[in-house]
Amino acid sequence: MNGLARSEQSAVRRIIIAGNWKMYKTQAEALEFLQAFLPQLSETPESRKVVLCAPFTTLSSLSKTLHGSRVRVGAQNIHWAKEGAFTGEISGAMLTEIGVRYVVVGHSERRQYFGETDETVNQRLLAAQSFGLLPILCVGESKQQRDAGETEAVISRQLERGLVGADQTNLVIAYEPIWAIGTGDTCAAEEANRVIGLIRSQLKDTDVPIQYGGSVKPENIDEIMAQPEIDGALVGGASLEAESFARIVNYQS
Ligand code: PGA
Numbered sequence: 001m002n003g004l005a006r007s008e009q010s011a012v013r014r015i016i017i018a019g020n021w022k023m024y025k026t027q028a029e030a031l032e033f034l035q036a037f038l039p040q041l042s043e044t045p046e047s048r049k050v051v052l053c054a055p056f057t058t059l060s061s062l063s064k065t066l067h068g069s070r071v072r073v074g075a076q077n078i079h080w081a082k083e084g085a086f087t088g089e090i091s092g093a094m095l096t097e098i099g100v101r102y103v104v105v106g107h108s109e110r111r112q113y114f115g116e117t118d119e120t121v122n123q124r125l126l127a128a129q130s131f132g133l134l135p136i137l138c139v140g141e142s143k144q145q146r147d148a149g150e151t152e153a154v155i156s157r158q159l160e161r162g163l164v165g166a167d168q169t170n171l172v173i174a175y176e177p178i179w180a181i182g183t184g185d186t187c188a189a190e191e192a193n194r195v196i197g198l199i200r201s202q203l204k205d206t207d208v209p210i211q212y213g214g215s216v217k218p219e220n221i222d223e224i225m226a227q228p229e230i231d232g233a234l235v236g237g238a239s240l241e242a243e244s245f246a247r248i249v250n251y252q253s
Contacts, residue, residue: 006228014209016172016232017249018051018074018136019239020104030058033242034065040246041070050249051102056090063099074102077110078133080123092131103128106138106162108178118161129167136172136234137162138213139199143179152198159202168205174234175199180214182236187214193227200229218247225251
């Protein structure tokens, strides 16, 4: 970092606020959300990128409706093969054809409930990059791992294995402590800042945008974004409602 503290390098800070809708919203609900959400972006600073990572069935109409707007569309999964007999999976070509620009990989819910490993996460990340999609790589420790003092080791391993062969200049990382996801139990902003600083020190490109995720809401976004290492947020529950996601995107700096 040229010997400069991150806070002195604000020129390189790229802010990305992404909603992760998980398995919420039909197409009609997604479009209804946009009607209420888009008018609330008129004052949002241009430097903040806004992304909606939505269910597959909504991506095409979201991308058409958002054409020419500042909001980008993201998916929540991608398979590593170009095509093939992989029932239930989706390919990079299928996503880019409909205007998708980002894709979440390695979310803890995928790791926990759908058997994702660091190796499959890595394969998905490489596939995303090969199709020109920006992967949002999620890393984070469980409560048990945190209590056992393993946070740094767990994250370090997830990064090392998840980033094998990756282009570190085309990437977003989200630090999402599992115990803070969907629980209302946010990680203290200073602690998130500390862990994100550690993540940054492990990367070749220290300008990689690193988000915080886990119970981000209108009440805590200002404090989170005031931290010098934190370049944005990956927001689950609070991104489902237009008012609250708009308040998050329009955080006070
Ligand atoms: P949450 O989810 O904001 O509802 O805690 C975050 C995430 O899973 O990305």
